[in-house]
Amino acid sequence: MDTEAQNRPKDLVLPSSTPELTEPISYVGPAKYYLCGYFAAFSNIAITFPIQKVLFRQQLYGLTTVNAIRQLKQDGFRNLYRGILPPLLQKTTTVALMFGLYEDFSCLLKKTNNAPELFNQSVSAVLAGTTEAVLTPFERVQALLQDRRHHNRFKNTFHAFKVLRAYGIKEYYRGLVPILLRNGPSNALFFALRGPIKQSLPEATTYSMNVLNDFICGGFLGSLLGIIFYPINVVKARMQSQVGGEFQSFAKVFMKIWTERDGKVSHLMRGVHLNYHRSILSWGIINATYEILLKVL
Numbered sequence: 001m002d003t004e005a006q007n008r009p010k011d012l013v014l015p016s017s018t019p020e021l022t023e024p025i026s027y028v029g030p031a032k033y034y035l036c037g038y039f040a041a042f043s044n045i046a047i048t049f050p051i052q053k054v055l056f057r058q059q060l061y062g063l064t065t066v067n068a069i070r071q072l073k074q075d076g077f078r079n080l081y082r083g084i085l086p087p088l089l090q091k092t093t094t095v096a097l098m099f100g101l102y103e104d105f106s107c108l109l110k111k112t113n114n115a116p117e118l119f120n121q122s123v124s125a126v127l128a129g130t131t132e133a134v135l136t137p138f139e140r141v142q143a144l145l146q147d148r149r150h151h152n153r154f155k156n157t158f159h160a161f162k163v164l165r166a167y168g169i170k171e172y173y174r175g176l177v178p179i180l181l182r183n184g185p186s187n188a189l190f191f192a193l194r195g196p197i198k199q200s201l202p203e204a205t206t207y208s209m210n211v212l213n214d215f216i217c218g219g220f221l222g223s224l225l226g227i228i229f230y231p232i233n234v235v236k237a238r239m240q241s242q243v244g245g246e247f248q249s250f251a252k253v254f255m256k257i258w259t260e261r262d263g264k265v266s267h268l269m270r271g272v273h274l275n276y277h278r279s280i281l282s283w284g285i286i287n288a289t290y291e292i293l294l295k296v297l
Contacts, residue, residue, distance in 0.1 A: 032297040034100035040289035041095035042088070044282050049084050051278045056146045058271030059237040062261055065274055075148060083145030085157040090138030095286060097135075101128035102191060122188045129183030136179055137161070137172040143240035150243075167244055177250045178236035186225045193221055194287070211288050218287020219280035226279035230272045 050072075057068040072080060105124035109115070141160045144150050154160040164171045198217040204210035235254050261267035
């Protein structure tokens with residue numbers, strides 16, 4: 001497949017490299033981009049889910065970090081990983097689609113037009129992000145399970161899906177608009193900037209330094225995009241915490257939140273500092289793990 005990942009210069013086998021990590025042990029074909037994305041996301045979710053839960057409480061209620069953590073302590077350890085199944089299913093699949101579809105769309109566009117590479121990259125990224133939105137129901141259920149107001153209403157992931165079914169398929173896709181506004185543009189920026197950012201870092205002379213560069217590159221991009229799109233995620237959290245009732249527009253929900261938080265950017269962005277640190281860790285793990293797996297498979 002004639003893709004960005006395949007066209008990039010091959011990494012040298014460095015003196016301190018471990019042979020089994022620098023030489024492919026098997027060839028799994030085009031599916032490897034999906035597999036690498038899947039397992040990179042899996043490792044990330046397992047590590048960062050508690051942080052994400054604190055962040056969600058801040059987005060939904062406008063709490064300080066201390067108060068959000070206090071809420072989780074009150075909920076007890078048994079509820080700490082409550083709601084992990086939806087993001088585990090959703091995030092692993094979306095990241096797999098993000099990398100896999102991006103490579104597939106890039107290959108297709110290169111074969112069918114002579115447009116500039118940046119254009120093909122951007123279109124491929126937006127198409128991949130838009131396709132990911134079909135998995136909105138998982139984000140929807142995750143939001144409900146993380147909201148303490150629904151702890152007694154929904155027993156688990158499958159029960160939440162069953163309850164929502166009574167409201168019709170449209171209820172599964174509540175919050176779709178902010179997801180579409182976030183996915184396409186953020187993917188486009190991620191894939192457009194990933195290469196240049198890594199190239200701007202000091203040249204890696206060992207295998208471990210190369211992994212560190214991938215981590216820094218992914219972490220920086222993740223934190224930057226997390227800040228840019230944070231207000232959209234605040235609106236998404238509010239939309240998806242509702243069950244039944246009116247489907248309000250993105251603008252209406254945003255203005256309601258803006259009014260509730262005294263019309264202050266600092267109040268709207270509560271939790272952004274935690275999101276910043278979580279994104280560094282999350283996307284650092286995802287990007288570094290993805291690149292490691294690309295060399296292994």
